Amino acid sequence: MTLDILAYAAFFLSMALTYAIICLGLNVQWGMTGLFNVGIAAFVAVGAYTSALLTTPPSPDRFGGFDLPIFVGWLGAAITSGLLSWAVGALTIRLRSDYLAIATFGIAVTVQLCMLNLQPITGGAFGIGFIPRPFAGLQENALLFSLANFGVMALVVLALYLGLEHLAKSPWGRVLRAIREDEMAAQALGKRPIRFRLQAFSLGGAIMGLAGAAQAHFIGFIAPDNYMPILTFQVWAMLIVGGSGNNRGAIAGAVLVWGLWALSAAAVSSFVPAEQQARAASLQIVAIGVGLCLMLLWRPRGLFGEVSPLTRLKSLRRAPSKE
Amino acid sequence: MTGSILSTSGLVAGYEPDLPIVHGIDFSVASGELVVLLGPNGAGKSTFVKAIAGLVPIHAGTMLLNGRDITHVAPHRKVAEGLAFVPQTENVFATMTILENLQIAVAHLAKAKRAAAIEALFARFPDLAARPSRLAGALSGGQRQMLAVARALALDPPVIILDEPSAGLSPKIVSEVFEMLKAINASGVTVLLVEQNVKAALAIASRAVILAEGRIAHEGLPQDLASDPLVGKIYLGTAHDHQKAPA
Amino acid sequence: MNPQFIMDGLIAGAIIGLGAVGVTLTYSILRFSNFAHGELLSWGAYLALAVAGALGTLSAGLTKPIAPFSFGWALPLAAVIAIGLTGLLALAVDALLFSSFRRRGSAIIIMVMASFGASLALRSLLEFLFTSRPAYFTKALQIAMKLGGGLRATPDQLLMLGVTLVSVVTVHLLMTRTDIGRAMRAVSENPALASIAGIDVRRVIRTTWFLGAALACVAGIMSGLLIQIRPYIGHDLLLPLFAAAILGGIGSVPGAMLAGLIIGLCEALAVQAVGAEWRAAVSFVILIAVLLVRPRGLFGKAS
Ligand SMILES: Nc1ncnc2c1ncn2[C@@H]1O[C@H](COP(=O)(O)OP(=O)(O)OP(=O)(O)O)[C@@H](O)[C@H]1O
Numbered sequence: 001m002t003l004d005i006l007a008y009a010a011f012f013l014s015m016a017l018t019y020a021i022i023c024l025g026l027n028v029q030w031g032m033t034g035l036f037n038v039g040i041a042a043f044v045a046v047g048a049y050t051s052a053l054l055t056t057p058p059s060p061d062r063f064g065g066f067d068l069p070i071f072v073g074w075l076g077a078a079i080t081s082g083l084l085s086w087a088v089g090a091l092t093i094r095l096r097s098d099y100l101a102i103a104t105f106g107i108a109v110t111v112q113l114c115m116l117n118l119q120p121i122t123g124g125a126f127g128i129g130f131i132p133r134p135f136a137g138l139q140e141n142a143l144l145f146s147l148a149n150f151g152v153m154a155l156v157v158l159a160l161y162l163g164l165e166h167l168a169k170s171p172w173g174r175v176l177r178a179i180r181e182d183e184m185a186a187q188a189l190g191k192r193p194i195r196f197r198l199q200a201f202s203l204g205g206a207i208m209g210l211a212g213a214a215q216a217h218f219i220g221f222i223a224p225d226n227y228m229p230i231l232t233f234q235v236w237a238m239l240i241v242g243g244s245g246n247n248r249g250a251i252a253g254a255v256l257v258w259g260l261w262a263l264s265a266a267a268v269s270s271f272v273p274a275e276q277q278a279r280a281a282s283l284q285i286v287a288i289g290v291g292l293c294l295m296l297l298w299r300p301r302g303l304f305g306e307v308s309p310l311t312r313l314k315s316l317r318r319a320p321s322k323e
Numbered sequence: 324m325t326g327s328i329l330s331t332s333g334l335v336a337g338y339e340p341d342l343p344i345v346h347g348i349d350f351s352v353a354s355g356e357l358v359v360l361l362g363p364n365g366a367g368k369s370t371f372v373k374a375i376a377g378l379v380p381i382h383a384g385t386m387l388l389n390g391r392d393i394t395h396v397a398p399h400r401k402v403a404e405g406l407a408f409v410p411q412t413e414n415v416f417a418t419m420t421i422l423e424n425l426q427i428a429v430a431h432l433a434k435a436k437r438a439a440a441i442e443a444l445f446a447r448f449p450d451l452a453a454r455p456s457r458l459a460g461a462l463s464g465g466q467r468q469m470l471a472v473a474r475a476l477a478l479d480p481p482v483i484i485l486d487e488p489s490a491g492l493s494p495k496i497v498s499e500v501f502e503m504l505k506a507i508n509a510s511g512v513t514v515l516l517v518e519q520n521v522k523a524a525l526a527i528a529s530r531a532v533i534l535a536e537g538r539i540a541h542e543g544l545p546q547d548l549a550s551d552p553l554v555g556k557i558y559l560g561t562a563h564d565h566q567k568a569p570a
Numbered sequence: 571m572n573p574q575f576i577m578d579g580l581i582a583g584a585i586i587g588l589g590a591v592g593v594t595l596t597y598s599i600l601r602f603s604n605f606a607h608g609e610l611l612s613w614g615a616y617l618a619l620a621v622a623g624a625l626g627t628l629s630a631g632l633t634k635p636i637a638p639f640s641f642g643w644a645l646p647l648a649a650v651i652a653i654g655l656t657g658l659l660a661l662a663v664d665a666l667l668f669s670s671f672r673r674r675g676s677a678i679i680i681m682v683m684a685s686f687g688a689s690l691a692l693r694s695l696l697e698f699l700f701t702s703r704p705a706y707f708t709k710a711l712q713i714a715m716k717l718g719g720g721l722r723a724t725p726d727q728l729l730m731l732g733v734t735l736v737s738v739v740t741v742h743l744l745m746t747r748t749d750i751g752r753a754m755r756a757v758s759e760n761p762a763l764a765s766i767a768g769i770d771v772r773r774v775i776r777t778t779w780f781l782g783a784a785l786a787c788v789a790g791i792m793s794g795l796l797i798q799i800r801p802y803i804g805h806d807l808l809l810p811l812f813a814a815a816i817l818g819g820i821g822s823v824p825g826a827m828l829a830g831l832i833i834g835l836c837e838a839l840a841v842q843a844v845g846a847e848w849r850a851a852v853s854f855v856i857l858i859a860v861l862l863v864r865p866r867g868l869f870g871k872a873s
């Protein structure tokens with residue numbers, strides 16, 4: 001019994017940590033750089049599908065299945081999503097700040113379409129199954145299997161955390177901060193803000209791709225339904241709750257919000273009559289939306305956050321009226 | 324000369340909450356005066372008059388217009404109370420035509436009176452009347468300044484504040500602008516004029532105030548200021564240089 | 571190729587154009603891209619549905635179709651009421667949410683993000699209230715009339731084109747010929763200058779919300795009448811709306827309408843040429859092309 005609980009806890013935490021990875025990626029884009037990405041689901045999905053194509057065994061009814069090792073899949077995922085982010089960023093970062101938001105929204109819609117309609121590559125609505133899982137050999141022993149997977153996720157998160165903390169203190173991170181604080185001054189010092197922003201956006205996207213791959217291999221199958229706009233909302237809620245600009249907050253926010261989400265979903269499925277469950281689920285989403293707005297209004301620094309991009313971005317451009 | 328029409332007491336203002344630019348100014352303009360506000364670049368002249376107009380947050384102090392407290396009144400309400408302001412830059416709607424700029428300015432009048440009001444402005448500024456459908460953004464600096472002043476006058480204000488209306492204009496136009504200001508003042512409008520063009524401004528002013536580092540450094544009659552060597556050297560030196568420097 | 575795509579494209583384009591006019595107005599005056607604008611379309615459609623339903627229960631005569639259209643008087647009456655209600659909804663969201671950010675002088679992107687949260691909440695609230703089952707304004711079927719040139723349209727569709735034309739011309743005249751329209755353009759160019767020119771900026775902002783929401787409501791009702799009403803109609807139209815607003819040039823009412831028609835026609839063409847499943851990608855392709863070639867759009871001002 002306790003072993004079951006332990007196995008479940010490891011499973012739950014592993015899932016939460018995959019979100020923590022996405023959240024760390026978003027933190028590079030938003031927290032460190034102030035770039036607003038509304039298409040998180042797309043970058044995660046591209047990573048997941050890339051890794052799935054690279055690592056699954058060959059399949060007669062669709063392109064690929066290259067049967068490559070899992071880590072090659074993960075690497076490929078990061079590279080593809082990174083390149084996609086680079087392309088979107090290169091197009092829009094020089095424009096108004098919200099054009100990037102609109103473009104990433106467009107990417108999310110388009111990637112969703114591609115997943116559904118490029119059947120020969122993506123498997124259409126049914127997605128791709130039989131994605132190799134790390135430590136498949138341990139699958140007999142549920143506890144050991146869960147713990148091993150949890151260990152891998154924890155290692156990835158730790159490595160990313162340390163790497164990003166290091167990066168924030170590096171010259172690159174300092175330039176990024178300088179740009180965020182005073183774009184004009186940084187420009188005058190010969191730093192090209194667009195280039196640094198673009199690099200940060202691509203790095204964030206690559207991390208999201210990696211997260212997508214990690215999630216895909218952890219679950220074992222993927223389908224377009226996993227990458228609906230709600231995923232984007234969830235990750236934003238995680239980062240806002242955790243406090244943007246703060247890597248530890250991003251991780252804590254991911255675990256907390258995922259926990260709340262899973263708990264309330266469990267409550268809905270056990271207490272709400274079956275015919276009302278869809279409605280209850282939409283209330284759950286209303287709560288996320290309202291929560292996001294309330295956090296922005298009342299606790300813009302997040303529950304754990306120290307620095308907020310709100311104050312930093314303030315000087316960039318102001319809203320029209322003072323009342 | 325009658326009593327004070329516009330006054331501030333202990334006015335502290337600035338763009339950011341904990342960064343005052345204007346440090347407690349006690350200042351008053353009497354009805355019918357033409358007061359010129361001088362001071363080096365960055366002294367806080369624009370900030371001070373923008374605060375009066377309601378465009379810069381006020382941290383402390385009060386201001387009165389016609390004896391009414393207008394410290395925290397919204398900018399458009401101040402206009403309705405009789406305070407017109409011509410900012411230093413971006414003082415016309417560049418994407419709109421001359422006529423539309425004026426139509427906005429006369430919108431407070433009853434519909435029946437608007438056409439006549441615009442006609443009167445065109446009569447006063449024949450340059451603008453020539454092609455009323457031109458975009459304000461396509462006007463020359465001098466024409467733009469005319470339009471900005473016309474826009475402010477259309478509000479029919481008892482008090483008008485102008486922030487460096489002569490900046491960037493050729494000497495000939497500058498003297499026209501000053502003539503115009505004199506005439507406006509003579510028609511009974513109280514004028515507060517921020518200027519770098521010290522000589523010309525002092526020539527038409529009834530009183531001068533010098534601002535430095537966000538505080539009033541000196542106040543007096545134009546002729547006294549002009550002849551006071553110390554004041555000229557300390558506070559107006561930059562202004563004189565500025566005037567002589569090639570544009 | 572079947573020329574019917576022109577009619578389909580015009581009607582879809584009319585809906586997109588109306589929505590995009592609202593987006594372009596709110597964008598140019600409130601200065602942020604409102605991701606919750608699509609939800610105003612959905613709410614407009616559902617509010618009209620609810621009011622029409624209530625009117626129908628009051629008097630069955632109101633549901634009897636007005637020949638040659640498919641709906642009874644209940645729908646136009648409900649539309650008028652729904653326009654007002656949608657406007658109030660937009661004002662309420664502004665009062666509760668966006669006005670606080672304006673007061674604090676928050677960055678644009680914070681408002682964008684708040685609008686994103688608001689869109690999620692508003693959409694899911696519709697799903698909660700009305701479920702995601704499609705609903706219909708009318709069950710009556712209409713026969714398309716031949717218009718010549720191989721084109722066919724139902725009376726409803728022709729009415730929609732007429733309503734769109736009247737709406738856009740009205741908004742255009744409002745913007746160019748009236749005090750409030752000039753005030754809106756003034757605020758969109760320079761809010762500080764507008765305020766010292768005697769314009770009540772808050773009133774202009776309220777008017778903008780109301781106008782944008784009213785147009786969104788009309789577009790939502792049209793979309794609901796054309797196909798069906800679902801909580802996602804607004805969300806699915808959001809990308810075309812943004813693409814049209816940017817293609818038309820932010821702030822340009824005729825631009826947004828024309829761009830809406832262009833996008834509608836391109837979508838209809840793509841449906842014939844490539845297949846209906848790719849329809850949603852058309853706006854994205856157009857958006858990318860505009861951002862690459864001419865980010866300020868057809869009639870936008872260079873910034
Ligand atoms: N929009 C602004 N935001 C923040 N600080 C500002 C802003 N405008 C001016 N300042 C600061 O306020 C101070 C005073 O500027 P202000 O424009 O009032 O000077 P001024 O006396 O009008 O100078 P000038 O003669 O050059 O017009 C300056 O230090 C300036 O940097």
Ligand SMILES: [Mg+2]
Nearest residue numbers: 368369370411
């Ligand atoms: Mg100045």
